[in-house]
Amino acid sequence: MNSITVNEVTKTFPDGTTALTNVSFTVNPGEGVVLLGHNGSGKSTLFKCISGFEKPTTGEIKYGDHDITTLSKRKFRPLRKKVGMVFQDFHLIYNLSVFQNVLFGAMGNSKTFVQTLAFCASDDMRMKAMECLDRVGLAHLAKRRADQLSGGQQQRVAIARMLMQDPEIVLADEPIASLDPRAGREVMELLWEIVRERKLTVVCILHQTEIALEYGERFIGLHSGKLVMDQIKGQVSKEELTTLYNKESTFESFQKAGATHE
């Protein structure tokens, strides 16, 4: 089930704004896709649809052969277990230990959440959590409270939590946007290393065109809710990616039209 198919997806919000218009693409198993587009281009909405937090108005989104848009929350859960997520703001439970946060990654795969509590978890599970932490180089901070760590470290803990889940697909929403350039690069390096060694399918939103070019294997660009770029590594230049960001957003062109009208 480690491919993602987005088929003719349109999303219209109750207030009438259309965030996505007929977006279609397929992410192949093991492919590393970077999703680009400036704020308001619809990429966050697309990302929410892919991760199942929003339902598209029309169209389908498939993990493998399973259309997730028609599933109830309960039926969607087993599919979600295979999809790990990394967020811009880490989304750790800041007042719990690093160790506990990583253990929570296994919540979907456990019978009950109680089995993921640090004091109830099996020895194997506790050991696995430590191995995941070790993979991101933070085993020595396992006992710390999550909010005592730096931003880069917190994102690495979030990656360890994602590993704990044993995902086949990774969805990353601007994973380095809240980090300084150096920490951002380290996190990106680590994330991509892990994803490659486990041959995971990735969809990653990025804003930094340079980093996108360095890591991405395929580039999907959105503008005003439409798919305007879908190219693989080598076919695309930095200029092209930058143009995507320099295009006028609908709001700006709307403002200009208003200005000339007056």
Add this chain to the structure above:
Amino acid sequence: MSNLRQQMPPRFKMPSLGTILLIIAFVSLFYLGLRHADVTFDRLTSGIGNMFHFVSSAFPPDPSRISSISSAMYETFQIALVGTAIGVVLSLPIAVLASRNTSPNNFIRVATRGMVSTMRTIPDLIWALIFVISVGLGAFAGILTIIVDTIGFCARFFSERIEEVDKGPSQALESTGSSRLGVISGSVLPLGFASFVGTGLYAFEKSIRAAVVLGLVGAGGIGVELSTAFTLRRFDEALMIIILILVVVIAVEQLSSTIRKKII
């Protein structure tokens, strides 16, 4: 220029009809209230005389029954402690059911909200009367009263805290495919924990004050001693009781605010 003058807001605005009616209603009810309670300067001066009589016969406080007073005070403390602890624990699931972001459905949410506000709206002395009739005189009725009182207070504030918890961590757990219960227990409850403890301690302070007067209607504790002392006009003993209440309530409040500061 004249255009601007027309657009300028006036210095004063005529209050709306509703406002005027409201003011009239308030003033007349206030006046009638004063008249009805027969508030006169005469009664106030004689009241001061009576008060002086109470104070002079209350001094010095009489410590002769200190041991039975103390054990009644200890019972009050127990009522507050047991009642608050049970109430806080029950408040958690109730608050989860009553919060917009964690409730399984709207019907349950509205129903639990209604139940909690009923518990809060009916004053504790009335609950105590009801429980005294149901389970008989004594500390048990007091404990039940404090439980209801605590739920009315805590479930509401817990629920407010739950509703303002950051969505992110919950989404992170939800995205692992975990159940609703797991998401709530793993993210919402830990994130709200400090606030829950703070509210719980505050509820305990409130409970000890409430438990003091519960004895007046027979629900156990120091209240009944106080009521008896007044009926028998043994004001010196009454003063002793009041002093003891003061000491215990202040001690509990100090202790609880110290713990609260440490946690938050």
